[in-house]
Amino acid sequence: MQHTELAVVGLTCNVVGVFFLANSIRFREPRKAIEDALGVGSRSLLRVRDTALNNMQVMLGFLFLTTGFLLQVVAQWNMDLATLLLLAGIIVGAAAVYAVGAYNSRRAFRKLLKEYFQSQPWSFQDDMALTKEIGEALDVPLDPDMTVEAYVHRVRQALGVKDAPRPNTPADRARRIALPGR
Secondary structure (H helix, E strand, O other): OOHHHHHHHHHHHHHHHHHHHHHHOOOOOHHHHHHHHOOOOOOOOHHHHHHHHHHHHHHHHHHHHHHHHHHHHHHOOOOOHHHHHHHHHHHHHHHHHHHHHHHHHHHHHHHHHHHHHHHOOOOHHHOHHHHHHHHHHOOOOOOOOOOHHHHHHHHHHHHOOOOOOOOOOHHHHHHHHHOOOO
């Protein structure tokens, strides 16, 4: 295959890859995504049904794009040392941009979690698996000998949420009244 033919095949692969990626994109508001994950948003099976299709389209899209770009590189292959150094610089730059983006997205996610839980009442003890996920996202340490209440207290502190008021049942009031020294 000649150089120009490889470039045309590569560009065709890019077009197909972009088509798959564009089909897989779902635009969602981050606050809505948190509501959906916590089960307080509107419920629908359509998103669950489309998840496998979207994942397949993303993989195919990136496969075609990568193949297309590599074919274009091979079609133009005539590199010297300066070009190789420039390519290495681009890769290092891309890694740095990725690291900054990952850091900023983690900060934004933490901010959204805090904002959500400060505005919504939530019983952290009812879903300890989710509470542990939230704690991990906020870097709340979990000691093996820690009680559920202590860990929930730490997660609530990390979120900036006041501790839930203690239940005020007649049995609770009787226990407090019966304590010695009261």
